[in-house]
Amino acid sequence: MTGVVKRFGAVRALDTVELRVTPGTVHGLLGPNGAGKTTLLRMLLGLVRPDSGTVRVLGERVVPHRAPTGVAGFVESPRFYPYLSAQANLDLLAGLDGRHASVDTVDELLARVGLAGRGADQVSGFSFGMRQRLGLAAALLREPRLLILDEPANGLDPAGMRDMRALVRELAEDGRTVLLSSHLMAEVEQVCQDVTILSAGSVAYHGTLDALRDRAPAPAHHLRTSDDAAAGAAARGRVGIEVEPHRHGGLAVRAETADLDDYLLALAGAGVTVRALAQTSTSLEQLFLAATGEDG
Numbered sequence: 001m002t003g004v005v006k007r008f009g010a011v012r013a014l015d016t017v018e019l020r021v022t023p024g025t026v027h028g029l030l031g032p033n034g035a036g037k038t039t040l041l042r043m044l045l046g047l048v049r050p051d052s053g054t055v056r057v058l059g060e061r062v063v064p065h066r067a068p069t070g071v072a073g074f075v076e077s078p079r080f081y082p083y084l085s086a087q088a089n090l091d092l093l094a095g096l097d098g099r100h101a102s103v104d105t106v107d108e109l110l111a112r113v114g115l116a117g118r119g120a121d122q123v124s125g126f127s128f129g130m131r132q133r134l135g136l137a138a139a140l141l142r143e144p145r146l147l148i149l150d151e152p153a154n155g156l157d158p159a160g161m162r163d164m165r166a167l168v169r170e171l172a173e174d175g176r177t178v179l180l181s182s183h184l185m186a187e188v189e190q191v192c193q194d195v196t197i198l199s200a201g202s203v204a205y206h207g208t209l210d211a212l213r214d215r216a217p218a219p220a221h222h223l224r225t226s227d228d229a230a231a232g233a234a235a236r237g238r239v240g241i242e243v244e245p246h247r248h249g250g251l252a253v254r255a256e257t258a259d260l261d262d263y264l265l266a267l268a269g270a271g272v273t274v275r276a277l278a279q280t281s282t283s284l285e286q287l288f289l290a291a292t293g294e295d296g
């Protein structure tokens with residue numbers, strides 16, 4: 001998409017947005033709440049009309065209110081008929097596309113998304129995470145070349161998130177293009193090659209994760225010691241380390257692992273003991289927070 005603007009009253013949900021997704025990759029759309037991610041994904045599905053700019057998906061210009069060919073996915077939470085079974089819901093959706101979903105196809109899809117053997121169960125009994133999985137099955141039923149997933153890991157437990165990540169990677173290996181939104185850098189970092197960071201409707205970064213890593217500041221840590229004043233003084237003049245009082249007490253320390261190791265050894269040498277040390281954000285999270293003005 002190029003030069004896309006979308007206003008809702010006084011709010012500029014998207015402000016001259018450029019987005020290019022390379023075919024066959026997993027592209028992350030990252031941004032804090034309200035950054036415009038959902039609006040952008042809805043636009044790609046023909047559900048929101050841009051005020052200006054051009055939206056093309058798989059080479060075709062998107063026409064409002066018509067789902068582009070070769071694209072499937074869900075925006076916000078997938079919706080189903082609660083009193084029908086998972087199988088019946090998928091049958092209905094296939095029917096809308098003028099297709100028939102055989103029991104075998106549905107069983108295979110359900111197994112793929114981690115819902116094996118649940119086809120006959122009513123969706124009303126499904127947890128939020130199970131509905132996310134069923135949403136993915138519904139999207140895959142359409143055999144899309146571009147899969148759009150809005151916060152797909154929402155509502156999943158840690159094992160479910162791991163499965164979802166593995167599945168997304170597998171889908172890309174099969175040659176599909178995946179565009180997924182998230183407000184968590186950690187999630188994007190594990191599955192995406194490229195990322196577009198949105199902040200208040202504008203693109204704050206667009207490129208590969210590797211290039212982003214090259215610009216990332218050192219990871220942040222929360223350190224508690226037996227003598228924070230002495231620990232702060234010991235950091236002064238040291239290269240590769242930044243120390244300041246942490247807002248919850250103790251010290252906020254930014255450093256790469258090797259510099260942090262040297263600093264901790266120096267503290268021990270100065271008779272200062274470490275009582276707690278926790279990494280509070282990775283380098284990429286630091287960068288994301290800085291890019292979106294959320295680092296307070």
Ligand SMILES: Nc1ncnc2c1ncn2[C@@H]1O[C@H](COP(=O)(O)OP(=O)(O)OP(=O)(O)O)[C@@H](O)[C@H]1O
Pocket residue numbers: 008011012013031032033034035036037038039040183
């Ligand atoms: N239909 C609408 N009517 C009015 N304002 C809207 C509408 N849809 C979105 N907005 C506004 O546009 C901005 C972007 O919203 P959007 O839902 O796209 O953000 P998001 O990045 O998906 O956030 P979240 O992570 O909270 O879902 C917000 O300020 C939101 O309030």
